[in-house]
Amino acid sequence: MSLLDHPVPPGPPGTAALLPHPLPPLPAPLPRPVRPLAVLPQLWLVTTAVHEATAARHAPLVLEPAELARAAELRRPADRATYLCAHVGLRRLLGSHLGVAPRNVPLARAPCPCCGEPHGRPVLPDGRLHFSLSHCEGLSLIALAPAPVGVDVEPVPHPDTVSEAADVLHPAESAELAALAPDLRPDAFTRVWTRKEAYLKGLGVGLGDDPAGTRVGAGPAPAAPVGWLLADVAVPAGHHAAVAVRL
Template sequence: MTLQTPEPPSTRQTPGPTLYAPGPEALHIPPPDLSSVLGAPAAQTGATGLSVPSSGAGTSAAQAGVPGPSVPSSVLAAPTAQVGATGLSVPSTVLAAPAAQVGATGLSVPSFDPSAPPSVPPAEPYLRPGPVLLRPSPLPPLPAAPVLPPGPGTGRPQLWLVATETHEDSAARYASLVLDAEELARAGEFRRPGDRATYLCAHVGLRRLLGAHLGVAPRGVTVERAPCPCCGEPHGRPVLPDGRLHFSLSHCEGMSLIAVATTPVGVDIERIPAPHLVAELAEVLHPAESAELAALAQDLRPAAFARVWTRKEAYLKGTGVGLGADPSSEYVGSGPAPTAPAGWLLADVAVPSGHQAAVAVRR
């Protein structure tokens, strides 16, 4: 399988990832299948090429790309709309602008026709195969309590982003009250202060979120290891004893990503590698993925490799095998839409520039 070198932005016709923004459950707006709007006039925008049908962006059900649900205008007009299981916050000043550029995803909201009728097709699972870009909620630093969005539900993970720069001081201050002895000892083993700070921020954030879901103090959360799927020994993925919730944590320098779901879930966040490293790293990928990278222009390969790797590692973490499995055994693809292994849902996650992230959830 080979990817062609992308055409210049002005001539590309392939729709890019859709910003995933399901509506709050309290409003009882079912997430629709928006395949019916593919033929509508759409604005191709930003680096990701997000399509927003011009006929529906300001109606009572704002439709953004494919797939994804409708968000009522009453939500979009609020000062800050908390949207769906991922906890997406969208300032109204952005959504009200004729063409607002939003972060790394390049979201553009065109002008709209208020008279256009809403369309709410039958409900579908929130996370579906296709070019979908999920946006995590930023976790507020201590002492603020996390505000949990509705869910999570089947195929609808909650995603939280933890920036080390924002959380470093509060995590260091509260770590002894939140983390257990093993986590504190592990933090002390890091030689680089930046790595230690990111570890503390990630694990303090994880315990805060799990504690909020379970209704217990963060330090009262008990985490165990599931049996390894390969050998049966207790060194598989971290789990809660009662199995009510599943979670996954990933961090790289300066950034952490946390997922909470009702089924096994995996996340991964990585810095996009330097160009000279890609050729060597690509050797461990599926042969078709390596061929796809080789067919791209050299300056496009680092981001494409990061897409492949984060998708692959998120899936392997979700299974509990991690990198103990052969990374070349499963194909997840390097293009705009990931290819999910059987029984799993797979999507990219919107993270700050210079990073790539993905989430995998078992169906």
């Protein structure tokens, strides 16, 4: 069953039957204490290669003019295909949960946490459902939750990129990376970066905030900020992903 060809039935966390890669949202055992399971996010991984053709066909019927214009601005066909898969998939999922046609999902912009102007993250006006979207070439990660949520998915970068970017991390995270063998640093950097960006997106500030200001950890287990549940998400080799949801 295709994400784009059929209605999207809502399901419990990690059991979206219409996607090729439904994801368990959190590892087991969960950190304690946590709120009831209703706060946990639902996660979907969308593979561009699987949905590219149907996303392109359905995009004019599902996306708003501004979204179509943004897709047209992307020069690389692979970037354009992933953007369309991500945004068509998001609208299909939101429309299913809200009981409306995907194109009629009432997306708005939250106030910017930095300046208060209405150009913050996309939100649903009534606040009943929160969502987050991240994509890189070939993959998109979508989260829905009853509380503020953020996700991020990234490819593992070249070691030279890690050396150049490590100084934007929290000092403790930079020290964790420095203690590793050089061949292990790209994976560890991507792990900490996706955790950090997922958390900052959940806050609504994104990279408008200082990435070095909060420690989320570069080790095997995330260091969740107070009041948040932070977890790594299993994605294809060569990538890392994370989800953060406010408790």
